[in-house]
Amino acid sequence: MHDAAAAIALLEGASAAAADVFRAILTRGPISRIDIARLLGLSQAAVTKAVGPLLEVGLVSDELSLPRDGQPGRPANPLMVVADALVSIGVKVNADEIVGVATDLTTSVLAVDRRPLKTTSVSSVADAIEACTATLVDALGPLAPRLCAVGVSVSGDVDTHRGVVRESAIMGWTDVPLATILTDRLGRDVLVENDVRALTVGEHWFGVGVGTDLFAIVTIGRGIGSGLHINGDVVEGAYGVAGEIGHLPLTSPEHLCPCGRRGCVEAVAATPAIVAAVSRGHGHDLTIGEIVELAHERDPIAVHTFEHAATVIGTAIATLVNLTGPQLVIIGGEAVSNFDLFETHLRAAFEEHAFGAAGRCEIVTRPHTFEDWARGAAASAIRRLAEKGA
Amino acid sequence: MHDAAAAIALLEGASAAAADVFRAILTRGPISRIDIARLLGLSQAAVTKAVGPLLEVGLVSDELSLPRDGQPGRPANPLMVVADALVSIGVKVNADEIVGVATDLTTSVLAVDRRPLKTTSVSSVADAIEACTATLVDALGPLAPRLCAVGVSVSGDVDTHRGVVRESAIMGWTDVPLATILTDRLGRDVLVENDVRALTVGEHWFGVGVGTDLFAIVTIGRGIGSGLHINGDVVEGAYGVAGEIGHLPLTSPEHLCPCGRRGCVEAVAATPAIVAAVSRGHGHDLTIGEIVELAHERDPIAVHTFEHAATVIGTAIATLVNLTGPQLVIIGGEAVSNFDLFETHLRAAFEEHAFGAAGRCEIVTRPHTFEDWARGAAASAIRRLAEKGA
Numbered sequence A, B: 001m002h003d004a005a006a007a008i009a010l011l012e013g014a015s016a017a018a019a020d021v022f023r024a025i026l027t028r029g030p031i032s033r034i035d036i037a038r039l040l041g042l043s044q045a046a047v048t049k050a051v052g053p054l055l056e057v058g059l060v061s062d063e064l065s066l067p068r069d070g071q072p073g074r075p076a077n078p079l080m081v082v083a084d085a086l087v088s089i090g091v092k093v094n095a096d097e098i099v100g101v102a103t104d105l106t107t108s109v110l111a112v113d114r115r116p117l118k119t120t121s122v123s124s125v126a127d128a129i130e131a132c133t134a135t136l137v138d139a140l141g142p143l144a145p146r147l148c149a150v151g152v153s154v155s156g157d158v159d160t161h162r163g164v165v166r167e168s169a170i171m172g173w174t175d176v177p178l179a180t181i182l183t184d185r186l187g188r189d190v191l192v193e194n195d196v197r198a199l200t201v202g203e204h205w206f207g208v209g210v211g212t213d214l215f216a217i218v219t220i221g222r223g224i225g226s227g228l229h230i231n232g233d234v235v236e237g238a239y240g241v242a243g244e245i246g247h248l249p250l251t252s253p254e255h256l257c258p259c260g261r262r263g264c265v266e267a268v269a270a271t272p273a274i275v276a277a278v279s280r281g282h283g284h285d286l287t288i289g290e291i292v293e294l295a296h297e298r299d300p301i302a303v304h305t306f307e308h309a310a311t312v313i314g315t316a317i318a319t320l321v322n323l324t325g326p327q328l329v330i331i332g333g334e335a336v337s338n339f340d341l342f343e344t345h346l347r348a349a350f351e352e353h354a355f356g357a358a359g360r361c362e363i364v365t366r367p368h369t370f371e372d373w374a375r376g377a378a379a380s381a382i383r384r385l386a387e388k389g390a
Helices: A005-014 A016-028 A033-040 A044-054 A122-146 A178-186 A197-205 A271-282 A289-297 A300-324 A334-341 A343-354 A356-360 A372-385 B004-012 B015-030 B034-040 B044-056 B121-145 B178-186 B195-206 B273-280 B288-296 B302-326 B334-341 B341-353 B357-362 B370-385
Strands: A087-093 A099-102 A111-116 A146-156 A157-159 A164-168 A173-176 A190-194 A217-220 A225-230 A328-332 A361-364 B086-091 B097-104 B109-116 B147-154 B157-159 B164-167 B173-176 B190-194 B215-219 B226-229 B328-333 B362-365
Touching: A005 A122, A005 A146, A005 A372, A016 A033, A016 A044, A016 A197, A016 A300, A033 A044, A033 B015, A087 A122, A087 A197, A087 A372, A087 B173, A099 A122, A099 A372, A111 A217, A111 A372, A122 A146, A122 A178, A146 A178, A146 B302, A157 A190, A157 B178, A157 B357, A164 A178, A164 B357, A178 A190, A178 B273, A190 A197, A190 A372, A197 A217, A197 A372, A217 A300, A217 B215, A225 A300, A225 B302, A271 A300, A271 B370, A289 A300, A289 A334, A300 A328, A300 A334, A300 A343, A300 A356, A300 B226, A334 A343, A334 A356, A356 B164, A356 B328, A372 B015, B004 B121, B004 B147, B004 B195, B015 B034, B015 B195, B034 B044, B034 B121, B086 B121, B086 B195, B086 B370, B097 B215, B109 B215, B109 B370, B121 B147, B121 B178, B121 B334, B147 B178, B147 B370, B157 B190, B164 B178, B178 B190, B190 B195, B190 B370, B195 B215, B195 B226, B195 B370, B215 B302, B226 B302, B273 B288, B273 B302, B288 B302, B288 B334, B302 B334, B302 B341, B302 B357, B328 B334, B341 B362
Parallel strands: A087 A146, A146 A190, A217 A328, A328 A361, B086 B147, B147 B190, B215 B328, B328 B362
Antiparallel strands: A087 A099, A099 A111, A157 A164, A164 A173, A217 A225, B086 B097, B097 B109, B157 B164, B164 B173, B215 B226
16 A cells, blocks of 8 residues: 555654654664654654654555564564555766666665766756656656656755755856756756765665764765765754865865865876876876876876875875764765775875774775765755755 | 752763753853754754753752743743852863862853962872862852862863873873872762863853854964864864874974974974973073063064964964865963964964965964853862763
């Protein structure tokens, strides 16, 4: 028995406590009512009250449960989300391509659509997202009416509450009201989020961050960013900006960053900076692929450039760790595929500058695919729905 | 009607929801039951259930309330904590002095005791804290039986859960089990906390941080530290270390920090580093008082040293802000009394490196007295009690 419209209405109108209960089942299920009560500091009666309507609309199931002897109405067995009760679409916007996924509530991917971008103009990106969404809705077939949320993630300074991309260097955008534009085109609410924050939400739900409250994602590649998860939530920043590890002033002022500031991490450690430095050293333009090959052949200029980048990234991670003390730092981003060129100097710089017990923080890599980034956008959109409260 | 023992037992045995309700009344009162329910996502029935015993033992009052027409049992008027229902002692340990305060539940100071330290040996500090506590208990007179919590704050790497000062450069301590030592001596639980984190808790309760969820305290002076308040709580760090802004690698490696690392903020911007640099420049030992005077007389060496320190501190604050995006940074610590020597270069460096909308973060100073630091220790101890849950 299933009613998607009723399920969406229920989530949109949920009390804060009911929304908390749903999120607990979504992200920690299978979980018993008793454990939810303990986790959220609610009475069991309050949990039971919140669970009832979730069961009724088919968002949650206790089918695994067996009635206790003599208490047929009070199953003690765990609650789980019904993964395909609702579906979500997440889109990651890159400079040259958009990647969209349709997922179920647990962000398992049901369909994928990728399409190249010829330009980064707002209208062509909006065209592409509109077409991508239509394709994904088609692919969903009979599940299409269960679509509950659309999330779009973009690199840069994103004001999620207003849905405005205030600044995206990679896209060349300033103050683009992307949520409004897309909501008009798609005829439904669209969440716009910073891409690394979205990935952090996703990682907390489906990735290495599961079960860890205090962790960070650091992405390396064309841009260098980070997402922080502290005290139960992603750090959004009071003004919508946080995690800007790529713009920490950790290198010398001679390095000018594309953002206009001096000494930023990105000015030496982002892929364009590496490409520029090695091309300059060799006296002609090289691609990042050629530079990676040169480094693997021990070309001194390429090797030194990666080592310098790695030292600055490791120093930046130590900085993040000394300030926020995470249990785990997950390094992702496209440059992770060549992590061998970074690892030694990155870890050495981290160990040199990490302070005291903060240095126990584990550093792992995780090769996020572009689909993972899109899943993060879908997770952010579901999270927003499950957080709205009444 | 008042029963301190029952009140303490109630808090120690409280459910998580009841503890949340008490904390909401303590830190946000006067507050209505409806607003508490809204804030915490609880039903009004759950709030009423939690409030009952708090009223009964005299921790909370609704004396301001008038019965609604026809509903004499359901006052809508606000709840407030009964400030002197319980009292707390907070002690700040400095290298040359300890400062203790006895406070009520709202950390209003009821009595103060300061005593100089001849050495920083653990036993002489424990002696001093024991004597200080005894003096404060005497000063409390008839309120003494209401003592519910003792908190002690120390600069350095403090493992609050185990009560161990793992490393305190200022005290010259390594792995000191201070909580156990003091609990044995005082015959009651003692909370040991990092001093800046304790101040951050206090500031959130009684200071500029009231009503602001995302803020940071940065302390400048003999040490340089910070406390972060994000997503509803102080950032503790997964391994008990966070906020180590004094040990961010933001200056050149030629500067050796007393911690053994190179390029730390403290290596150029802490008072001992300033004293060393100006003394070296003048070829003889100077005190910080003499150096401040020299700077005010525009002595170029002193002026330049303060400007350099200020630039590094401003860069460090930009780093903290770019990563965590606070609404407010409160600069405290003993060097704030000479903030005129720092301000221009500090703000210029902050503006140079703050990224995008994160730069809207306001920077204010607040001259914390040592009593404020001790109040922070008292607030941390009360917070722990009100968080224990069952």
